[in-house]
Amino acid sequence: MMPFTAILWHDLRMLWSSWLVRLWLIATALLAMIQIMSNWERFQTAPLIAVLLLPYIVFPWSLVVMMLSVNPLSGSRSGVAADGILSRPVTRYAYLLAAWTARVTLVLSVFLVVTVPTIAIVALAERPAPADEVTFYGVAASLAVVGLVLTFLVSVGFLLGTLFRNTLLAIVVLVFLWFPVNLVLNVFSLEEFSPISLTQALPTLLRQPWDETEVAEPEPDVDAAFRDALSFFSSLGGNSNPEPKPEERSFFERGDYEDFSLRRVLLGYGIPTIVSVALATLCFCLRDV
């Protein structure tokens, strides 16, 4: 256990002392302040909290998380790890898990250090905006969902950092996987897992009381999934979408996510996170450093 904790503390110290993390922390605090001040009177509590959480799972902070997650196993860090640490009595599992834990801890710390106080201000302060029924459970569940998405991003970044030794290439691939993911998930009627859909579902979750969490899950609609797939492929072929355009609604008030299932989201991001870490460990143990 001693090697694991030693590497964990070493990585945490290294990350906290990096300029990227310091700038990120300052920038998140500044952006949160700007978001609160500019929407203080406009938004209800739930949409305003969703606005605060949006940069973490959509843009730009997701990009910072990607940059932090790929570097321990790629680029010049790989040489330092080999000469400085991996040639000593430590297993690759211990090194990888410690480096992963350090990054997850750091990302979640930065996320919580900024969002928890700002959410508290938004939820507890008396504002001229219309009243809203945000619950404590809803806030905790929303933070957990965003935290899980960030953990997933770090894990996928780890996997790509192991597969591609070039840091820049790993980041580019991760960007091209993460940002168009909405489109792909839409095809398979898994839209609720996409970053944008999750953000849109946050107001619903924020208003959810503890005793209404067990919402019955709808039966999977195979025909709808098939129609969506057909629609996707026909759009690739250049055909226009025959369905009528829906009525324009606010970004956070679409109302499509009344059946939002926390359990499905936990499984939908939790399982790929575990698989990514397992695959990264396997790849790291099979490769030369």
Place this chain on the structure above:
Amino acid sequence: MPLAIRTERLTKIYASRLVAVNDLSLEVPQGAIFGLLGPNGAGKTTTVRLLLGLHRPSAGYAEVMGRRCGVNRVSVRKLIGYLPTNPKLPGHLRPIEYLDLLGQLYGLPKHVRKPRLASLLRAVGLLGATNQPIHTFSTGMNTRLGIAASLIGDPPILIWDEPTAGLDPAARRFTLDLIRELGRTRTIVVATHILSDIDQVCSHVGVMHEGRMIFSGSMRDMQQRLKRNVFRLDLVGSGEDLERLAEQVNAMAGIEATVGTGDTLSLQLADRVNRANALSEVLMLVATSNLTLQNVHSGRNETEDVYLQLLQEDEAHGFQRFTFETDSRDDAVHGDSLA
């Protein structure tokens, strides 16, 4: 003699494109200072990284103190103190932080770790630099910290890869003295292409060429391989006298003399010639000439000559170097067979 390190038909092929280590069988006795010698690209560093489990072998295996090497073999790496070539160390850390981290990786409790790292920093002369981050260190300071890092776990085997690369003469002298000192209680493998380092400190030597071991044995065995048929006389006198002496020597059977730069006369003796008799006759001629003899050399650098000779022989063997299913140790020249 028990073995500290043993490899059996160890092979490393990178991405099916580059053969870095080719069917290598190596034996390093316990307590030896073993020089792993070879030109750049011979496979020395790859062999070391295979021993440490940083690389996975394509075939064959390696053992350290009877334990099989591998990627997650912590017990093997605990036995080895490794100094990489121009070590890339975590630049943001300070020496104490780095050595403390390594001490924790070795599982040393605080009451052992802290005094040991302090005495190591003193021993390698870095006490005055403990407040500097490692990225501000010179090459010599980096190497000295790497040396301290290799000793923090007090391992019985040290593997130092090019320990004198990029060092100034004083730092080089310090490193070689340290190898000699540590060699009294430990097995040390020094991978290098600097022959004078091997000459000064090693008791055993292995010569690698194109990923293969072409010689393995003691230093004495290696030097005995030298064909000692070339001598050089350092003389003082006029150029005319030197030319005249060369003509007289060339008149003798089985000796070829050439005048070199800086008043030297090189003598090449034929194999059939008795060297003692031939040399005594030449020295008689020198005594009767107007020249003054200053020195007699039996070669420029014995180890260098043997090393070059071994590489030439290996190149000359051509396709004969190929073997089917035989022990690759049969191909390598062994010092034991010369005794």
